[in-house]
Amino acid sequence: MGRKCLDYVNDLNDYLDGELDPSLCDEIEKHIGHCENCRIMVDTMKQTVTLCREGKPEKLPASLEDKLSGMLKARWEKKFGK
Amino acid sequence: MNERELVTKAQAGDFQAFATLVNASKGRIYALALKMTANEQDAEDIVQETFLKAIDNIEQFRGESSFGTWLYSIALNQARAHLAKQKQTDLKPIEDYLPTKSADDLHRPDTHRLFDWKDPHQQLEDQELKEIIDTAVAELPVTYREVFLLRYYEELSIKEIAKLIKESVASTKSRVLRARLALRDAISKALEDRYGTQVS
Ligand SMILES: [Zn+2]
Numbered sequence: 001m002g003r004k005c006l007d008y009v010n011d012l013n014d015y016l017d018g019e020l021d022p023s024l025c026d027e028i029e030k031h032i033g034h035c036e037n038c039r040i041m042v043d044t045m046k047q048t049v050t051l052c053r054e055g056k057p058e059k060l061p062a063s064l065e066d067k068l069s070g071m072l073k074a075r076w077e078k079k080f081g082k
Numbered sequence: 083m084n085e086r087e088l089v090t091k092a093q094a095g096d097f098q099a100f101a102t103l104v105n106a107s108k109g110r111i112y113a114l115a116l117k118m119t120a121n122e123q124d125a126e127d128i129v130q131e132t133f134l135k136a137i138d139n140i141e142q143f144r145g146e147s148s149f150g151t152w153l154y155s156i157a158l159n160q161a162r163a164h165l166a167k168q169k170q171t172d173l174k175p176i177e178d179y180l181p182t183k184s185a186d187d188l189h190r191p192d193t194h195r196l197f198d199w200k201d202p203h204q205q206l207e208d209q210e211l212k213e214i215i216d217t218a219v220a221e222l223p224v225t226y227r228e229v230f231l232l233r234y235y236e237e238l239s240i241k242e243i244a245k246l247i248k249e250s251v252a253s254t255k256s257r258v259l260r261a262r263l264a265l266r267d268a269i270s271k272a273l274e275d276r277y278g279t280q281v282s
Contacts, residue, residue, distance in 0.1 A: 013259045040196040047199055048266040049234045051215050052117075056235065060112050064126045071130060072104065073097060075137045080095040 005031070005038050016045055089149050093140055100140070104133055107150050110236060111157050117231050118161045120220040128164060132157040147245060154236070155246050158228060165224050179263035197274040205277045214276075218268040226261035233258050 008028050014020040015028050032039040060068070083091075083099075091099035108129060115128035135156050143152050202211055219227060229247065232238045238246070244254040 009263075010256075010259070013255070013262060037196045040198045044196075044199050044266050044270060045262060047202070048262055048269060051202065051211070051269070052219065052230075052234060052265070054215075055212060057113050057116060058109060060108055060129065061122065061126065064112070064129060068104075068108070068130065068133070069101065072101070072133055072137065075134050076097045076100065079137060080097075 005035060012042070012045060016042070016049075085149050086145065089143065089145065093143070100137070103149055107153050108133070110150075111153060114154070114157060114231055114236055115161055117219060117235055118227060119164055120216055124164050128157060128160045131160045135160070147242075151238075151242055151246060154232070154238070158246065161228070162224065174264075179260060179267045197270050197278055199270065199273050202273055205273075210276070214269060214272045218265055218272060221268060222261065222265055226257065226264055229254065229258050230261035230265060234262075 008015070008024070008031075011020055011024060011028070015025060020028075028042075032042055059065070083102075085103070088099045088103050092103060111132055112125055112129050115125035115132075116122065119125055119128070132153060136153060139156075143149065147155075206214070219231075222230065229243055232243045232246065233240070240251055240255050240258065243258070244251045247254065249257070
């Protein structure tokens with residue numbers, strides 16, 4: 001019968017993040033192969049991370065970019081002198 | 083020039099070296115601040131305050147962590163200060179974020195069927211989906227939100243995060259898991275509201 005549903009919940013992140021012992025991974029995979037709820041659990045936990053990562057800004061907004069350097073330079077010169 | 087050399091130069095007063103360190107990290111700090119606060123103005127303020135504080139305290143950095151991690155710790159404090167006005171939700175035990183209270187219930191999918199998201203992109207407009215995710219993240223308790231974002235948005239290791247938030251590795255690990263479960267639960271409810279009845 002193997003482990004019951006959610007017995008592995010504490011291992012779930014390690015499993016999803018590829019950090020779980022291979023033999024335990026096999027157990028989880030065997031289980032989700034025949035347990036629909038656990039398959040959905042694993043799938044939606046994965047999607048939680050991928051959805052959250054979408055649209056991550058690569059750059060600062062131009063308004064901030066424009067003033068940041070000058071602002072830091074002024075603070076720097078106040079501390080260290082020119 | 084590697085990070086250590088840049089830090090040494092910056093600590094001796096070399097602005098160019100400091101600017102190089104800033105350029106290497108400002109995008110990541112901004113992304114974290116934006117996701118933490120869900121507010122562009124707050125995020126801009128946090129970025130500025132982080133680097134100004136870094137200048138003020140640069141001699142206190144002793145290389146026990148990477149310079150990037152040190153900056154994260156400053157940014158985190160700034161973000162927490164911005165969020166201090168928000169009402170805080172209490173942390174709940176892990177069971178509250180699980181779909182059922184007992185494993186036996188989950189074994190009976192006829193009575194406790196989890197909502198299958200399928201591919202949310204096929205079901206919702208991008209903008210609507212983005213709003214659902216941003217709202218769910220913004221409504222997470224701050225202690226969950228920060229570890230979730232550090233782990234999965236900034237991709238720090240559990241060890242690095244534990245150091246940052248001054249918790250043990252074990253409790254950090256458990257907090258990251260609870261954060262992910264809580265976020266999954268919140269997104270799931272929102273998605274089920276939108277298209278739960280349409281998918282068989
Ligand atoms: Zn199961």
